[in-house]
Amino acid sequence: MRNEADENTMTDIAAVYDVLVVGCGPGGFTAATQAAQAGLRTACVDQRASLGGTYLVDGAVPSKTLLDESYFYRLLQQQELVEQRGVRLPYPRLDMQAAQSALKRNIERLSKVYKCELSKNNVTVYKGTAEFTGPYCVEISQRGLGSFIVEARYIVVATGSAVIQCPGVAIDEDKxxxxxxxxxxxxxxxxxxxxxxxxxxxxxxxxxxxxxxxxxxxxxxxxxxxxxxxxxxxxxxxxxxxxxxxxxxxxxxxxxxxxxxxxxxxxxxxxxxxxxxxxxxxxxxxxxGRRPLLEGLNISKIGLDERDFVDNVDEQTQSLLKFPHIKPIGDVTLGPMLALKAEQQATRAIQSILSTDSISTSNCGFSPNVLYCQPQIGWVGYTEQQLISAHTPYQTGKVLFSQNVRYNTLLSQKESDLIPAFIKVLVDSRNMKILGVHMINDDANELLSQASMAVSLGLNAYDICKVPFPHPSLSESFKQATQLAVASGISPSVNVRE
Amino acid sequence: MRNEADENTMTDIAAVYDVLVVGCGPGGFTAATQAAQAGLRTACVDQRASLGGTYLVDGAVPSKTLLDESYFYRLLQQQELVEQRGVRLPYPRLDMQAAQSALKRNIERLSKVYKCELSKNNVTVYKGTAEFTGPYCVEISQRGLGSFIVEARYIVVATGSAVIQCPGVAIDEDKxxxxxxxxxxxxxxxxxxxxxxxxxxxxxxxxxxxxxxxxxxxxxxxxxxxxxxxxxxxxxxxxxxxxxxxxxxxxxxxxxxxxxxxxxxxxxxxxxxxxxxxxxxxxxxxxxGRRPLLEGLNISKIGLDERDFVDNVDEQTQSLLKFPHIKPIGDVTLGPMLALKAEQQATRAIQSILSTDSISTSNCGFSPNVLYCQPQIGWVGYTEQQLISAHTPYQTGKVLFSQNVRYNTLLSQKESDLIPAFIKVLVDSRNMKILGVHMINDDANELLSQASMAVSLGLNAYDICKVPFPHPSLSESFKQATQLAVASGISPSVNVRE
Incomplete structure (x- = not known):
């Protein structure tokens, strides 16, 4: 398959791997771990001080951590709310230095989990930049340690994304x-x-x-x-x-x-x-927005341009059409820039290398989405507007969490009384399959997992109605909304229980 | 079916119903609502000032509310933990009077939901005690308003339970x-x-x-x-x-x-x-413990004793063998005293009246269980010990939440570092069905809903591995533990990822 003539001479090669993964965010990490676990000689190269990519170091994880902290601070300031619950509390003061220190410790801890897991699985990790010198060869440059070339049968490109600049607004990272x-x-x-x-x-x-x-x-x-x-x-x-x-x-x-x-x-x-x-x-x-990050990888050296990573990818095997052994995953590919997508593509890439049709391939189509404000906003599957455009007959069940017993026992839920937290379940009238779930509540990211199980496994409303849910739990409202959807007429009737 | 001779003369009857429900806890409420929604003339009698039974008034709901308050108070006292997150906080003071007032408002609010829902469904609600005067007749005594007799084709007994006395320890409700x-x-x-x-x-x-x-x-x-x-x-x-x-x-x-x-x-x-x-x-x-509460109902008047409610019940129709139109549900019946069970039995009772084989019958066998401490303890399905005794070949996957990204972004999870929060999934080696899930984490009652879906719908591990879970979420650890269970050997190997 490979052509020795394309490559550097053997003497230049510092190491040879089955799989080289460029970039160690959630996608790269998943690819490297799964490749190694399958017995492939695997290396991973990442240029950041801490492993984990944008996701872990300056994206989702810091954002979620600071959100949690900030809502805690907000709650403490709502003296009336807190005192109603029996706690007399002097006014709190914010210390952003301490918050940032805690955040950094948190990121370090998670980054270390990545590192340990890679090490446990015998993945070689290089800290440095990577650029193609040939289709199977990548030059790794480590700051202060010089550079060397490694060769790999497969190269997974998981280099992530960068911020899109706004015309007329020069980012100076000051103001x-x-x-x-x-x-x-x-x-x-x-x-x-x-x-x-x-x-x-x-x-x-x-x-x-x-x-x-x-x-x-x-x-x-x-x-x-x-x-x-x-x-x-x-x-x-x-x-x-x-x-x-x-x-x-x-x-x-x-x-x-x-x-x-x-x-x-x-x-x-x-x-x-x-x-x-x-x-x-x-x-x-x-x-x-963000854009795929391919700079520095020197893809032109092997005759590729950015379009090849967008238009010319085989989605079954996550392979470039021009070079099937090069597999882009995550933010460098088309579609939503979500860690979940990157991980799914990583699995698909490694499975295509192993030629297995393994159990872990998640190709259920719908990614669950969460906006981590408070209460959280979560949704999975089709929106009502999509179903209407597609002329899909559907039934709707909607429940307000203010009637949920668990909701009423939780302090943290109280502020959202202004905006009624709700869950809405959309059911296909033809076969009672659950087509979409949309919700606003404090624990949407966990409730959405149930909804995602229902949507992605093609469960129908009758199935959900059979499940005994813990009592009291917010999840009961998912079941209740599903029951209402079953009981309701065909779209666009919306059955609100209030 | 009914024998007029058993009954009071028609002149004594103040009202006639299709269904009379005695007791308005979660079971009675469910029975009354479902009966009325199906078009049956329905009444409900309850002797408490607020509807909702022990569950709502002095059981699960007050307990969960005070737990939430008390853990909030506990968290605020852990100054180091709070300050690490960037909040400088003077020491809080507890005001139990305020806490109890808030709790009472909470209970009133939920009780009102019961009341509104019953009213919306045209269920007649009597506040008073009930006692049998004949197999189809119940005398309702309302304090200060005298008593009268109502007749019903079906009588659902949902009178709940009372505390078991401890020999040698007289409860004085003082000390x-x-x-x-x-x-x-x-x-x-x-x-x-x-x-x-x-x-x-x-x-x-x-x-x-x-x-x-x-x-x-x-x-x-x-x-x-x-x-x-x-x-x-x-x-x-x-x-x-x-x-x-x-x-x-x-x-x-x-x-x-x-x-x-x-x-x-x-x-x-x-x-x-x-x-x-x-x-x-x-x-x-x-x-x-608690015992079934049948006092005051005067069941001996119609030739019944307490044993008839334990030993002589048809579980398919929730009917007494002696009087199939009398249907005990909830704590008065055998089995765990859980609101969930009461509601399931209520549904079964009403469906047997309607002779429908409806979708809502939950007979999935396993109730999910939660201990609402912090972190919460939750489990559903078989324990390892049960599988070993039954010689069921099984595989285990266990994941610590300390490696879960979402877990690490949440302040409230931090205290449990002492006791590693974990999730353990037990899978049948013969068909990969999920047999049991056991976990300790702050959100166990919601994560357990997913586990309960898996166990009660007979999903197998491969199904769960296919589902895209929100990222980051605690639920991802459920998937990860399931993946490890698939990858692990046959019992009793326990695969701990640490």
């Missing part, structure tokens, strides 16, 4: 920052504005809002959360507004810079009225 | 109390001792321990939690001990009384050594 920087700030800017109302923008908005910033989201579209079910998206916006976040919709940022007073002037264009205005803030975060 | 009283106390006794290490005893032990009592559990058996998987029971005991609860095992209470100093003297017998000693405390709670 105009990326999400990476925002998540490592050890002070709270009085006015924090965010370009982009996607998941990353919204979660970081919640963090700073809870910690006391006045937060503004600037979004060029007419609504946030475009991929959500309309009812859920509407509830999400109302929720975040009720917590103090301001939304400027249909608004484009034309430029941003520091004025004489040292504050930021951000020129905004309203897309509808065509008016411009100057918005003032102390920090501006750009989060209009 | 020697039942769980009902303990859950409504508006002060914290310095030394709080509990006879009985079952779920009720352990949960109330946690509440008072968190609020600052020195808590002792006196248990006549050699271990607590006899029905748990051994590994889980062991972890539970270690957990509660690490939080400060003292266990006196193999110990029987012979007598208890107030001494001259006004404190309680409790005489204990060690079953192994046969030694006796006197144990001092400020409050003693008796929770050695």
């Amino acid at each position: 105009i920052v990326s999400s990476d920087k925002a998540l490592s700030l050890n002070y709270i800017p009085p006015r924090f504005s965010i370009i982009g109302g996607g998941t990353i923008g919204l979660e970081i908005a919640c963090i700073f809002n809870n910690f006391g910033s006045r937060v503004t989201i600037i979004e060029s579209q007419s609504e946030i959360c475009q991929n959500m079910d309309d009812e859920l998206a509407c509830a999400t916006k109302t929720l975040l507004q009720s917590q103090g976040i301001v939304f400027l919709l249909n608004t484009r940022v034309q430029s941003a810079g520091t004025n004489a007073a040292g504050q930021l002037d951000v020129t905004l264009l309203n897309k509808l009225s065509k008016n411009t205005c100057v918005h003032h803030c102390d920090m501006l975060m750009v989060s209009i | 020697i109390v039942s769980s009902d009283k303990a859950l409504s106390l508006n002060y914290i006794p310095p030394r709080f001792s509990i006879i009985g290490g079952g779920t009720i005893g352990l949960e109330i032990a946690c509440i008072f321990n968190n609020f600052g009592s020195r808590v002792t559990i006196i248990e006549s058996q050699s271990e607590i939690c006899q029905n748990m998987d051994d590994e889980l029971a062991c972890a539970t005991k270690t957990l509660l001990q690490s939080q400060g609860i003292v266990f006196l095992l193999n110990t029987r209470v012979q007598s208890a009384g107030t001494n001259a100093a006004g404190q309680l003297d409790v005489t204990l017998l060690n079953k192994l050594s046969k030694n006796t000693c006197v144990h001092h405390c400020d409050m003693l709670m008796v929770s050695i």
Whole structure:
């Protein structure tokens, strides 16, 4: 299969592997571990000080940790709520230095889990950059240690993604920052504005809002959360507004810079009225999206360009059409930039190498989605709008958590009384299969697992109605909504139990 | 079917129903609602001021609410833990009066949900006591309003249960109390001792321990939690001990009384050594179990005794063999005294009346179980010990939550580092079906719902491995443990990922 002539001469090769994984985020980690566990000689190269990629080091994990901290801080400030529950509590004070130190310890701990697991499975880990010198050869450069070439039968490219720049807004990581920087700030800017109302923008908005910033989201579209079910998206916006976040919709940022007073002037264009205005803030975060990160890998050396990683990929085997032994996974590929997708692709890539049709391939189509605000927003499967467009006959059951017994025993759920936490189950009228589940509640990410089981395994509503759920639990509302969906008529009747 | 001669004369009858439900806890409520929704003329009688039964008024709900409050109070006292997360917090003070007021509001709110739902479904609700005057006739006595007789084609008996008395220990609801009283106390006794290490005893032990009592559990058996998987029971005991609860095992209470100093003297017998000693405390709670509550119903009037409700019941239709139109459900029947069971039986009872084989019948055999301490203890399906006794070949996968990403982003999970939170999945080696799931973690009651879906729907391990779980979520550990179970050899090898 391989052509020796393409390669460096044997004397240049420092090591030979079955599989070399470039990048050690969740996707790369999964690929390396699974390859090694299957007996393949495996190495992994990553240029960061800590393993785990954007996900672990400056993305999802810091974001979720700070969200948890910030909602705890927010809760403690709601003296009335706390005192009602029998705790008399003096006012708390925030110490962002301590919060950041704790966060760093947390990341280190998780990164160490990656390291230990790789080591346990005999994966060689190189800290350094990687670039192609031939289709089967990669030069690894380690800072201060020089460089060398390794050869591999298969190369998994899991190099991740980078922030997309916003025209007219130069990120200086001082006052105009990326999400990476925002998540490592050890002070709270009085006015924090965010370009982009996607998941990353919204979660970081919640963090700073809870910690006391006045937060503004600037979004060029007419609504946030475009991929959500309309009812859920509407509830999400109302929720975040009720917590103090301001939304400027249909608004484009034309430029941003520091004025004489040292504050930021951000020129905004309203897309509808065509008016411009100057918005003032102390920090501006750009989060209009991320793009595949292939720089530095020198793919042109082997005759590839970025398009080959988008258009020319065999999704069955996660292989480049031009070089089937090169397997891109995760954020460098098309589709949502989620750790879950990266892990699934990693499994598929390794299984294609092993030529196995193993059990772990998750190709159930729907990724469950969570926005980790409080209460959380979670959804999996089809939205009502998708079902209506597709002319799919469906039935709906919706339950408010305010009637759930467990919900009423939990302090942390109380604030959301303003925005009724709910769960909505969409059922196919033809076969009673569960097509979609949409919810707003504090524990959505765990309840969504049940919903994801139902949707991805093709369970039907009758199955769910048979399951004994723990009592009291929030999950009972999933069952109850499913029962209501069964009892309800055909779409678009919405059966609200209130 | 009915014999008019057995009944009162028509002139005595104040109202006639298809279904009369006696008792409005979760079972009675479910029966009444479902009967009415099916178009049956339905009435419900309950003697308490608030609907909801022991479950809502002085059992599970107050217990879970106070547990949540008490763990919040406990968390705030762990200054180091809180400050690590960036919150400088002066020491909190407990106000049990406020806590109890909040609890009462909570119960009222939930009770009102019951009331509204019954009213919405046109169920007539009588506040009063009920006693049989004939097989189809019940006399309802309303305080201050006199009594009258109603007739019904079917009578659902959902009268619940009462505390079992402990010989030698007279409950005075002052210093020697039942769980009902303990859950409504508006002060914290310095030394709080509990006879009985079952779920009720352990949960109330946690509440008072968190609020600052020195808590002792006196248990006549050699271990607590006899029905748990051994590994889980062991972890539970270690957990509660690490939080400060003292266990006196193999110990029987012979007598208890107030001494001259006004404190309680409790005489204990060690079953192994046969030694006796006197144990001092400020409050003693008796929770050695509950018994079916049939007093006042005057069942002897129609030729029944308590045995008829235990031994002579058709479980398919929830009917008394002697009078198939009388249907006992919930705590008055054999088996675990859980709201879940009562609700399932209620559904079965109403379905037998309607002669339908409806979708909602949950007869999946295994009830999920949760001990709502923190972290929670949850289990469903078979224990390892049961599988070994039955010579069932099984495989085990166990994962520590300390390696779970979501776990590491949550403040509330941190205290449990002492006792490693884990999840253990038991899989049938012959067909890979999930036989049992046992776990210790803060969100066990919601994770258990997934496990209960798997066990009760007969899903196999391969199914679970296919499901995309939200990322990051605690539920991912369920999938991971299942993957390890698949990868592991046949029992009794235990594959611990650490």
